[in-house]
Every structure is written in C-alpha cells, then in structure tokens.
Amino acid sequence: MTGGKKTWWWQALSGLVLVFLLGLHLFANHFMAGGLLTYDDVVTYLSNPWILTLEVLFLATVIYHALLGVRALMLDRGISGQQERKLTRVLVVVGVVLFLYGIWLFWVILT
Amino acid sequence: MAEVTFKIYRYKPGAIDPPRYDTFRVDVEAHETVLDILERLRLDDPTLTYRHSCHHGSCGTCGMVVNGKEVLACVTRVLELGTDTVVVEPLHHFPLVSDLVVDMTPFFEKYEPVGMPYIRESEYIPEGQPSEEVGTYVRFESCLECGLCLSACPVVGTDPEYLGPAALAAAARVVQEPRGQDVASVFQMVDTEQGCWRCHAAMECSEVCPNDVDPGGMIMFLRRELLTGKAHSGGKR
Amino acid sequence: MNIEEYKRPEPRQPEARLSEWFSPAKRGVGGWAFLLHRFTGIVLVLYLALHFYVLSYLARGPEAYQAALNFLENPIFVALEVALIAAVIYHGLNGLRLILMAYNIGVKHQKAMFWVVFVLSALTTLVAAVYML
Numbered sequence: 001m002t003g004g005k006k007t008w009w010w011q012a013l014s015g016l017v018l019v020f021l022l023g024l025h026l027f028a029n030h031f032m033a034g035g036l037l038t039y040d041d042v043v044t045y046l047s048n049p050w051i052l053t054l055e056v057l058f059l060a061t062v063i064y065h066a067l068l069g070v071r072a073l074m075l076d077r078g079i080s081g082q083q084e085r086k087l088t089r090v091l092v093v094v095g096v097v098l099f100l101y102g103i104w105l106f107w108v109i110l111t
Numbered sequence: 112m113a114e115v116t117f118k119i120y121r122y123k124p125g126a127i128d129p130p131r132y133d134t135f136r137v138d139v140e141a142h143e144t145v146l147d148i149l150e151r152l153r154l155d156d157p158t159l160t161y162r163h164s165c166h167h168g169s170c171g172t173c174g175m176v177v178n179g180k181e182v183l184a185c186v187t188r189v190l191e192l193g194t195d196t197v198v199v200e201p202l203h204h205f206p207l208v209s210d211l212v213v214d215m216t217p218f219f220e221k222y223e224p225v226g227m228p229y230i231r232e233s234e235y236i237p238e239g240q241p242s243e244e245v246g247t248y249v250r251f252e253s254c255l256e257c258g259l260c261l262s263a264c265p266v267v268g269t270d271p272e273y274l275g276p277a278a279l280a281a282a283a284r285v286v287q288e289p290r291g292q293d294v295a296s297v298f299q300m301v302d303t304e305q306g307c308w309r310c311h312a313a314m315e316c317s318e319v320c321p322n323d324v325d326p327g328g329m330i331m332f333l334r335r336e337l338l339t340g341k342a343h344s345g346g347k348r
Numbered sequence: 349m350n351i352e353e354y355k356r357p358e359p360r361q362p363e364a365r366l367s368e369w370f371s372p373a374k375r376g377v378g379g380w381a382f383l384l385h386r387f388t389g390i391v392l393v394l395y396l397a398l399h400f401y402v403l404s405y406l407a408r409g410p411e412a413y414q415a416a417l418n419f420l421e422n423p424i425f426v427a428l429e430v431a432l433i434a435a436v437i438y439h440g441l442n443g444l445r446l447i448l449m450a451y452n453i454g455v456k457h458q459k460a461m462f463w464v465v466f467v468l469s470a471l472t473t474l475v476a477a478v479y480m481l
Contacts, residue, residue, distance in 0.1 A: 004308035039410035078270035124357035314378030
C-alpha cells in the first residue's frame with residue numbers, strides 16, 4: 001500500500017477497533033468494576049488477566065489512533081515531505097513513550 | 112425593482128492596501144445578476160476589476176464569493192439572494208490580483224497534469240440513435256474550471272500542497288472514461304497523502320459546484336477504487 | 349511612465365488560517381460534520397493527555413489516588429464528563445460514516461447520515477447524562 005492509503009486505512013481500522021475497545025473499557029470500568037472508585041478496586045480490576053489484556057490493547061490502539069489524528073492535523077497545515085518525516089519520527093517516539101508509561105503504570109499497580 | 116446595497120471588496124497591491132469595502136446603492140431589476148450590477152458599477156468606476164466572459168454560466172470565469180458563498184456571478188440573480196445588502200468578495204485561497212480578480216495559476220498547476228480529456232460520452236440523450244460516423248454522442252466535460260470548489264474547501268485553505276477537489280474530480284473522470292489516458296499514472300498521482308487521502312469529506316466543494324461535477328463524491332469514488340484494489344486492474348470502464 | 353517600465357504588482361498570497369476549520373460561517377451539513385469531527389478529535393486528544401496525568405496518581409499510592417478522585421467529584425467535572433461522552437460518541441459514529449463514505453457507500457445521502465449520527469449521539473449522551481447525574 002502507498003503512503004496516503006496506508007495511513008488512512010490504519011486510521012480507519014484503529015478507529016473501528018476503538019469503537020469496540022473503548023466500549024469494553026467503559027463497560028468494564030463503570031459497570032463491572034463499579035467505577036474504580038478506590039485504589040483496591042483498581043488492583044482487583046487489573047488482576048483479572050482478561051481485563052489486563054483489554055486495557056493493554058486499548059492503551060496501544062488509543063495512542064496510535066490519537067497520534068495518527070495529530071499527524072493528519074499537521075498534514076492539513078501543509079507541511080513539506082522532509083518536515084513530514086521528522087514529524088512522523090517525533091510522533092513515533094511520543095507514542096512509544098506513552099505506551100511504556102502505561103505499561104509501567106500497570107506494573108506499579110500490580111506489584 | 113428594488114434598491115439593494117452592494118458592499119464590494121476592493122484591493123489593489125500598493126494602491127488599495129489594506130483592502131476595504133466600497134458601498135454602492137443600486138436599483139436592481141428582477142432579471143439582473145450580480146455580474147450585471149458589477150458591469151453597471153464599472154461604468155462609474157472604471158478601476159473596479161472582475162473577471163468574466165460568457166455571461167451564461169459556461170466559461171467559469173466569474174467565480175466569486177457573494178454573501179459568503181461561492182457562486183458564478185453571471186447566473187446569480189441579485190433579488191433571488193433575498194438580502195438588502197449583497198456582499199461581493201473574491202474567491203478564497205487564491206492569490207489576489209486586484210479587487211475581485213484572483214490568479215488562477217494554482218488551480219491549473221494541479222488540474223492540468225491530470226490530463227482529463229475535455230469530451231465525454233453524453234448521458235443526456237439515451238434514446239438518440241447516432242449515425243455510424245458519429246459512433247456515440249459526446250459532450251464537453253462538466254467542470255468549468257471556475258475554482259469555486261477550491262475556494263470552498265477547508266483543507267485547501269490551510270494546505271497549499273493538497274491536490275484539491277477539482278484535480279481529484281478530473282482524475283476520477285479519467286478513471287471512469289479514460290479515452291486513451293493512462294489510468295495507472297493518474298491513480299499514482301492521487302494515491303498520496305496530499306492526494307485523495309487528504310480530503311475530510313466536508314463536501315463543501317459539491318455544495319458550491321455550479322455544474323454538478325460533485326468533486327466530493329468523485330473523491331470518495333477514487334477512494335473506493337483504491338481501497339477495493341480496482342486501481343491495480345487498471346480501473347474499470 | 350513608459351509602458352516598458354511598468355511592472356505588474358505582485359498578487360497578494362493567500363494566508364493559511366486554521367480558524368477556517370472551525371468557522372461556523374456558510375457551512376453545509378458536511379462542513380458541520382467535519383467541524384465537529386475535528387473539534388471532538390482535538391478534545392479527545394487533550395482528554396487522553398489529562399487521563400494519563402490523572403492516572404499517574406495511581407503510582408503515588410492509595411491516598412494520592414483517593415485525593416485525586418475526591419477532587420474530580422466536583423459537579424463541574426461531572427458536567428465535563430457528559431460533554432466528553434458526547435464527543436466520544438459523535439467522533440466514533442461520524443468515523444463510521446466517514447468509513448462508509450470512503451467505500452463510496454451512501455455518499456449521496458451523507459447529509460441524512462450526518463443527522464442520524466447527530467441524533468444518535470444526542471440520545472446516547474442524554475441517557476449517559478441521566479445515568480451519571
């Protein structure tokens with residue numbers, strides 16, 4: 001796939017996946033776990049391996065979709081090819097850092 | 112007949128700069144168009160500049176923004192606008208030469224490389240029986256090259272790299288009816304970040320198109336062709 | 349002045365104005381759909397950053413997390429959460445509309461599709477608001 005089509009397609013796919021993952025995230029948070037209103041609730045919640053899997057997937061997808069959105073916004077401002085590659089590199093770094101932060105947070109809570 | 116106030120955008124590099132609005136009170140007849148009034152006002156003020164040619168909506172020269180909306184001045188009746196004050200401004204997103212005259216170069220720089228043939232098979236006389244020499248009835252392509260779509264598009268406004276609705280619609284026409292054009296290279300031209308994937312489907316282009324080219328719909332057509340892989344089989348006829 | 353000396357003045361180049369994405373003037377239905385999609389998208393990115401920040405209190409232990417939650421019980425934040433729900437639902441549903449349009453499905457009916465998205469978003473937000481308040 002070429003550049004333009006590839007980013008559009010991944011943005012659409014991650015968006016579609018988010019509709020389900022965010023739905024599950026909200027449902028699990030608010031209905032199954034009662035809103036996670038205490039620290040202990042959060043620990044119990046994340047101790048469930050299914051929930052942890054859901055949250056990790058959600059974390060990755062939401063970061064990816066959001067940063068692709070930011071990239072689209074920047075492209076709409078009419079940036080050159082060179083600036084675009086630089087921007088993409090910066091966004092990849094931001095995305096990886098945010099994902100690692102999320103994983104670190106899960107790890108801190110669970111240990 | 113009714114009295115209408117015209118507020119006309121004036122700008123001349125080095126002379127009327129910053130731009131201003133000139134106000135004129137004009138008696139308007141029911142049949143008179145915005146272009147008719149501009150021509151009338153120019154008799155009193157020969158420095159008022161605007162582009163026009165055919166006076167009947169087929170040359171696409173007199174595109175301008177009237178009461179905030181892109182129109183062809185020659186087919187826009189003043190009284191049908193229904194406002195006491197009519198604000199006339201040049202097209203957005205183009206270099207401004209003088210008053211209502213914009214430089215169309217950015218339009219053609221993106222439009223011409225597509226190489227759309229100017230004639231297409233006519234869909235208007237399906238019952239017609241063309242003679243053997245004629246083969247099929249043809250007519251001119253619908254796009255008037257007026258630039259209204261580029262003026263209305265919110266992405267063109269911020270992204271000068273974007274190919275834009277007119278060129279993309281022309282590309283879609285080549286895909287639909289190549290007439291010897293190289294479809295693969297046209298697909299290559301539009302399948303880029305600044306091609307048909309930059310569009311955010313605001314569909315303002317299709318709202319203002321005076322000749323039903325429907326550039327927004329054409330961009331979505333290109334996307335489907337690219338997404339469903341028809342682009343690789345050389346498009347469909 | 350001699351005609352040979354005359355130099356045509358340079359035309360004024362257009363300015364890129366980001367406000368154009370959000371200007372409510374002369375918008376068609378599709379234009380509103382784009383405005384709302386862009387606006388809610390930006391709001392959601394900002395919320396995501398805030399969400400990451402609030403959850404950082406989890407790393408500071410139970411007391412810190414409890415304090416953060418107590419702070420967020422303020423009715424202003426609850427109202428903002430309702431607005432957030434509206435943004436999420438609109439962005440998601442209109443995203444589906446945009447995917448359909450890219451597959452050339454219902455492009456002729458994009459305005460009707462926007463109204464479906466809009467009404468569904470409003471109804472869902474209303475239900476969520478009643479549940480939350």
